Amino acid sequence: MKNIYSNLLKAKAENKKQLAILLDPDKIDLKNAATLADKINQTPATHLFVGGSIVASDIIDELIVLLKKKCHLPIVLFPGNPSQISKEADAILFLTLLSGRNPDYLIEHQVNAVPILKKTELEIISTGYILIESGTKTAVERVSQTNPLDRNNADYVLQTAQAGEYLGNKLIYLEAGSGALQPVPLEVIEKVSKNTTVPIIVGGGIRSHEGISQAFEAGADLVVIGTAFENDINFFSKL
Numbered sequence: 001m002k003n004i005y006s007n008l009l010k011a012k013a014e015n016k017k018q019l020a021i022l023l024d025p026d027k028i029d030l031k032n033a034a035t036l037a038d039k040i041n042q043t044p045a046t047h048l049f050v051g052g053s054i055v056a057s058d059i060i061d062e063l064i065v066l067l068k069k070k071c072h073l074p075i076v077l078f079p080g081n082p083s084q085i086s087k088e089a090d091a092i093l094f095l096t097l098l099s100g101r102n103p104d105y106l107i108e109h110q111v112n113a114v115p116i117l118k119k120t121e122l123e124i125i126s127t128g129y130i131l132i133e134s135g136t137k138t139a140v141e142r143v144s145q146t147n148p149l150d151r152n153n154a155d156y157v158l159q160t161a162q163a164g165e166y167l168g169n170k171l172i173y174l175e176a177g178s179g180a181l182q183p184v185p186l187e188v189i190e191k192v193s194k195n196t197t198v199p200i201i202v203g204g205g206i207r208s209h210e211g212i213s214q215a216f217e218a219g220a221d222l223v224v225i226g227t228a229f230e231n232d233i234n235f236f237s238k239l
């Protein structure tokens, strides 16, 4: 399966909104993977993202294999570092932390990832990752040791996103950070989506149906839900 990006482009062109569930392998017991896959099949999710800022456990391969037995959604790695690469997934968001100025997250991890990626068939999707202030210090901020962008300065977020697009990023990911107190402001989503051409992913701190719809209406092409589903496996059925 190497059509994940082209399908995202197609969905954007047809204004079909996409929804990803983010699974943090550290928070999953492999014994429950089959039940989890069944639950995921009952949600409106179109993609599964797997990863996190830090993942201590080494169950990623096994988890993906188990999920794939029951769930046929595309599995996309969302890695905090190269140790989270799994050949069992379908694609990887090859992230550059455009909001930060830490060379490790701008190029070092990416260079180190190459020999690992060469041994896989993963579809590699270059993604400009932009962390935006969210009312709390999130794991991305702590782990990357970078500052998020000012949530009230939509112009600068846009400038950053446009730089990412000029650099060839195929996706822009507007991130408030997992467990964010405030999601990415709607004005920011709107400004970026109106003034860029690539699909826009939005995640962090979205915990309600309304929050999902608002992000879509503002221009998000794909919304990511992590904590809300992690805390309540029936989150989507209650929508």
Ligand code: 1GP
Binding pocket: 022, 175, 176, 177, 178, 179, 180, 202, 203, 204, 205, 206, 224, 225, 226, 227, 228
């Ligand atoms: C993905 O980090 C987000 O971008 C997920 O955030 O855990 O707050 O949903 P939540």
